[in-house]
Amino acid sequence: MLYGLAVPRLWNATVDEHRRTVHAAIMNATATLVAEHGLAAVTMSQIAQVVGIGRATLYKYFPDVEAILVAWHERQVTSHLQELTEAAEKANDPGERLRTMVRTYARLSSGDAADRHGPGHHADYAVPLHRATHVQHARHQVHALLADTIAVAATAGQARTDVPAPELAHFCLHALASAHDLRTHAARDRLVVVVLTALGTPPATNDAAPGTAGP
Template identity: 55%
Template sequence: MPKLWNETIEAHRRTVHDAILDATVELVRERGLLAVTMSQIAEKTGIGRATLYKYFPDVETILAAWHGRHVAAHLEQLARAGERGGDAGQRLEAVLETYALIHHQMARHGFGPDLVALLHRPDDVGHAQHRLSAMLRDALADAARAGAVRDDVAPDELAAFCLHALRAGAVLPSQAAVRRLVAVTLAGLRAR
């Protein structure tokens, strides 16, 4: 087959794939995690059940794929935040604020603890958390060398502190409250 044809097929598959993920997440939001079936997903996506099963074996696998797409997008967003201009302290602040706002927005879009707990299966978490921790540890080590962060506590311990503290973004009522959370977290990182 000509290359262009293959690309068209691939683009079509990708479109259907993404439409399935979006339909599933919307159904889960509407009906709750345990009430969603493959038939409902096929209907909402506008494809046949047989076609759906060519893409995914079950609801959990669809949600895991959706989660993987999100995590990849968030890691990308955090990496970009860390590459903006400014000194090491400003770059760290940009990463922390982005991370807290991601949790705030996820919670506002209805991804409550039950969905997150299901999706955060050890394998997924292991990989994504590892990349996230490494990214943050490097940003903290840079900031410590530049004197913008305390150096009496190791960067990996400070990274654990930040990652947990900033998840409070999920329970705060506004972006202004999230920015205060980031300021309090940064104050902990700076003090000696």
Template identity: 30%
Template sequence: MPRIAAPTNAAQREQTQRKILDAFGELLFTHGLPGLTMTDVARTAGVGRTAVYNYFADLEQLLVAYALDETGKFVAELRAKLDGLENPVDRLAVYVRAQLEDLTRRHLPPGPAMRSVLSSESFAKLGVHVGELNTLLEDILRTGMEQRYLPASDVDGLVQLIHGSLTASASRRNSDTPDEDRIAAAVKFIQAGVGAAFDEQGRPVTVEQ
């Protein structure tokens, strides 16, 4: 009989699943998705190949589970950071910074690559958290317009432009530009792009409508 390291079977299963997800993330970071196998994941996690299949039927299911786990944690952390701020322009800066930091360190393939390797049903599951992020950004922009910190504009269009800018900025990452400088520049660029204004001390001010 194998020794149970956790106090209960449920806890043991949770620990094993966590090992598998962490191993998968490590392999995505070091080797990428092409050529990755369930055997690789099992070896890195230190569990039997059969054990991996007990939790995930195939690599696609594992990828979706990992993506949902990572994105869920990111959304929760972002909400916590935003809850401590009232000014919508400051909240926008936190949103942009958090997204870029996540895109810089995340092990997930970008959206188009994910769509190419997942079934439409699996890819749709990822849309839940994407929708949460869109809603967060929409609320920030709408509040900024209502409070006159941002000029009135098409919120849906701005959301698409901002997310497009974030993806482009992350893809331009290189060794010549420190991440902090690139992120700070992107924050200012996006704030200026939506019409935010600042006083001489760099504090957000209301704008003429």
């Protein structure tokens, strides 16, 4: 009952706050239930019970389990994009900005992001989430952000110039997605070093040290 809502909290909240809280609790509970039991086994009644609301109330928020899962996934994608943007903004040096983005994307791909609830990439979705419009849109934004970062680093002599930045960004996203199957932080850190080598970006001193890129 991790996601059960304490009643006093609701009484004190404004209506908008309350709705947001319930909305989030529904998404978290659904993601967890689907990860544990699979999409086919999860019902609206179960979700309502775990969240601590009535079935009728649940249906005021979402028409079915799939819709909840799509909303949950959209929230994940948005939060990942935001995290990447913030990572890029943190560093002033073009090379360090690129290193930070590569490290952050590897961590997000590995699936132990701090904001993670619920189904992993291997979960048996009946919903083709990867084809959803919000995912396509977010992918384009991530690619554009990374291509820009690479282009700026290349101009500053911190990335290779013999391959167009959009192509390097495309390579990078595919290569870093492989972080998902890596079992240890050390392996993920080595992947970051390998990808940075490919980009012609000197790895930072701490990039090869195990555990530094951990969650």
